[in-house]
Amino acid sequence: MTARTAGAALSGGWRRGAVAGAAVLTLLTVSAATPAKGRAPATAPDAGAPVRDVILLVGDGMGDSEITAARNYGPGAGGRLAMDTLAVTGSSLTYAVDGRGRPDYVTDSAAGATAWATGHKTLNGRVSKSADTNRPLPTLLELARKHGYATGSVTTASVADATPAALTAHVTDRSCKGPADMEACPADTRAAGGAGSIAEQTLAARPDVLLGGGADLFAQTVTDGPYRGRSLLEQARASGYRVVRDRAELRSARPGEPVLGLFAPDYVPVERVGPRAAAGGTPPQRCATANPARPPGTPTLEESTRAALELLSAGRGRHGAGGGKGFLLQVEGASIDDRAHDADPCGQIGETLAFDRAVRAALDHAARNPRTLVIVTADHGHGGQILPADARSAGLSATLVTDEGGLMRLGYASGPADDVQEHTGVSVRVAAQGPLAHQVSGLNENTALFDTVRNALRLR
Numbered sequence: 001m002t003a004r005t006a007g008a009a010l011s012g013g014w015r016r017g018a019v020a021g022a023a024v025l026t027l028l029t030v031s032a033a034t035p036a037k038g039r040a041p042a043t044a045p046d047a048g049a050p051v052r053d054v055i056l057l058v059g060d061g062m063g064d065s066e067i068t069a070a071r072n073y074g075p076g077a078g079g080r081l082a083m084d085t086l087a088v089t090g091s092s093l094t095y096a097v098d099g100r101g102r103p104d105y106v107t108d109s110a111a112g113a114t115a116w117a118t119g120h121k122t123l124n125g126r127v128s129k130s131a132d133t134n135r136p137l138p139t140l141l142e143l144a145r146k147h148g149y150a151t152g153s154v155t156t157a158s159v160a161d162a163t164p165a166a167l168t169a170h171v172t173d174r175s176c177k178g179p180a181d182m183e184a185c186p187a188d189t190r191a192a193g194g195a196g197s198i199a200e201q202t203l204a205a206r207p208d209v210l211l212g213g214g215a216d217l218f219a220q221t222v223t224d225g226p227y228r229g230r231s232l233l234e235q236a237r238a239s240g241y242r243v244v245r246d247r248a249e250l251r252s253a254r255p256g257e258p259v260l261g262l263f264a265p266d267y268v269p270v271e272r273v274g275p276r277a278a279a280g281g282t283p284p285q286r287c288a289t290a291n292p293a294r295p296p297g298t299p300t301l302e303e304s305t306r307a308a309l310e311l312l313s314a315g316r317g318r319h320g321a322g323g324g325k326g327f328l329l330q331v332e333g334a335s336i337d338d339r340a341h342d343a344d345p346c347g348q349i350g351e352t353l354a355f356d357r358a359v360r361a362a363l364d365h366a367a368r369n370p371r372t373l374v375i376v377t378a379d380h381g382h383g384g385q386i387l388p389a390d391a392r393s394a395g396l397s398a399t400l401v402t403d404e405g406g407l408m409r410l411g412y413a414s415g416p417a418d419d420v421q422e423h424t425g426v427s428v429r430v431a432a433q434g435p436l437a438h439q440v441s442g443l444n445e446n447t448a449l450f451d452t453v454r455n456a457l458r459l460r
């Protein structure tokens with residue numbers, strides 16, 4: 001999800017995915033009408049299938065291998081995750097582009113998230129700005145707010161990390177998170193007439209709910225503009241945000257004021273820990289379900305998602321466009337990617353299962369609110385593979401004992417044994433349920449998700 005350092009991000013070493021017959025006829029009709037490039041039609045959706053709420057759930061780095069590993073470990077090889085139960089499935093092409101629009105076959109999270117946030121592909125490392133002219137591109141969250149929808153973003157990374165940032169900010173490089181981090185974005189500084197860092201722009205974009213990590217970032221001092229000399233945290237509070245730090249404070253939040261949850265200094269600690277992959281493999285082991293480095297008051301991704309859904313549901317139409325408006329919520333399981341980079345199978349699997357419980361929370365909301373479109377996808381795949389238990393892997397590997405008692409060997413060989421493992425350029429799953437879910441069927445560009453959500457909420 002994030003670069004290990006700003007320098008790594010800049011050097012390209014980024015790291016941190018009715019009747020059955022009538023239903024078939026619908027899918028065939030949509031497939032035939034979809035443009036060759038895979039973009040969803042940009043016309044308004046049929047008035048008979050209104051959407052009020054859209055929940056977009058993103059498993060960062062969650063390719064088919066990551067999903068299968070979590071399924072094997074938890075419900076079992078023949079079991080089903082919540083994300084496996086959505087009614088319609090398709091695939092997204094994940095490549096980024098260079099400055100001339102030519103494919104860059106392996107995306108990072110900034111370019112991947114920019115694709116669905118803006119409907120445009122861009123350079124790796126760039127956040128919601130064009131590939132050729134580096135101009136800001138309108139995002140789904142900005143359009144949703146303009147049309148009176150409540151908005152929210154939930155993540156297990158910093159709230160200013162690449163994936164959440166793609167909805168709320170426009171910067172030349174993802175490393176430009178706070179006022180002290182603007183070396184790679186000189187034209188984006190407020191002193192140069194730009195909109196400032198990701199965190200400053202995110203506060204200005206004013207999502208109703210913003211939950212994740214990044215508390216240390218908000219200690220930075222604003223260097224230009226009306227909040228000069230004050231910390232980002234002071235700016236947030238002066239802008240009306242209620243700041244919450246743990247599960248109890250999150251539960252006490254009430255609609256009527258924007259909520260900023262900062263639950264960790266940077267990334268929220270993962271839920272499960274266990275043996276890292278090693279050269280030559282590891283003995284068969286189980287993953288520990290409790291991470292001693294995770295403070296007991298830290299909300300899970302499911303808890304943050306349910307809290308966001310409650311707050312956004314209660315705050316419908318708060319921006320003056322009428323009581324019939326709903327909301328747009330993005331939820332990111334960020335550390336699937338982060339742990340895969342470190343060849344940490346227990347962390348990776350635990351975060352995938354945690355993300356799946358957030359998917360269940362979204363489906364529960366949809367069951368109570370049928371005018372909800374739920375979409376589950378990833379920004380890119382990752383390099384881990386499920387190998388035969390007796391495989392002699394040339395890279396790092398670990399063997400886990402699953403809940404059903406089987407041995408599962410996971411191998412990591414997309415990077416040096418002593419360095420990060422890399423993303424892959426594979427297409428990733430897109431699954432959807434609710435009105436307009438059929439628009440994700442087939443093989444589409446990742447930019448098609450922008451049109452699907454825009455059509456669903458009638459954003460123009």
